[in-house]
Amino acid sequence: MTAGHLIAKLNEALGWELRAINMYAHYAAYIRGIHRLQLEPHFTAEANESMVHSNIVRSAIVKLGGVAVTERNQTPIEHVSSYLDMLAESLKTEIKAAEVYGELMVMIEEAGDAELLDSIEQIYLAEVRSVEELRRLAE
Ligand SMILES: [Fe+2]
Numbered sequence: 001m002t003a004g005h006l007i008a009k010l011n012e013a014l015g016w017e018l019r020a021i022n023m024y025a026h027y028a029a030y031i032r033g034i035h036r037l038q039l040e041p042h043f044t045a046e047a048n049e050s051m052v053h054s055n056i057v058r059s060a061i062v063k064l065g066g067v068a069v070t071e072r073n074q075t076p077i078e079h080v081s082s083y084l085d086m087l088a089e090s091l092k093t094e095i096k097a098a099e100v101y102g103e104l105m106v107m108i109e110e111a112g113d114a115e116l117l118d119s120i121e122q123i124y125l126a127e128v129r130s131v132e133e134l135r136r137l138a139e
Contacts, residue, residue, distance in 0.1 A: 006107050007066035010057055013100045013123075017054035018072035020093055021047050026077060027086045035083040046090070046130070053123050060116055087138040094134055098127040 028043035061068040075096075078089050101124035108117045 003064055003066075003111075006104075006111060007061055007064055009100070009104050009107055010061050010064070010066070011069045012073075013097070013104060014054055014057045014061065015069050015071065015073035016093070016097050016100055017050045017057060018069075019075065019077065020050035020097065021054065022072060023077045023089070023093060024050060026079070027090070030079070030081070031083060031086065032081070033083070039083055039086070043086075043090075049126065053126070056119055056123060060119065063116075084138065087134060091131065091134040091138055094127055094130040098124065098131050101127055 024043045024047035028040050028047060031039045031043065058068045078085070080086055080089060101120060104120055105117065105124055108120055
């Protein structure tokens, strides 16, 4: 595996994080009704967490001498009204993120970069926790 493959995969993760920032900020703004009480803070926290993740991934790309993407992943962000639809869209996004970070973990293990593995593993575990939490929330 070349550094180019690793940088490309990190950029894939970065694109998903940039998309997640937009998606969660959008749902935080549009959530209505009684669920706003809990889901506005939840979506806002997720948007902030995606920002933190994007910064970590971007820094890793810079460190590897790559060029970080500035555009989000182009998968459409669905404007939905019901909280269940918002949670379903969130779940889809988190499943995708966990998948990309899982692939990244394998590549970084092969590359033998212990420091990078440590920071990406933290993110990977956070995405997996989000998936499990959303599965319960979206029931
Ligand atoms: Fe994330």
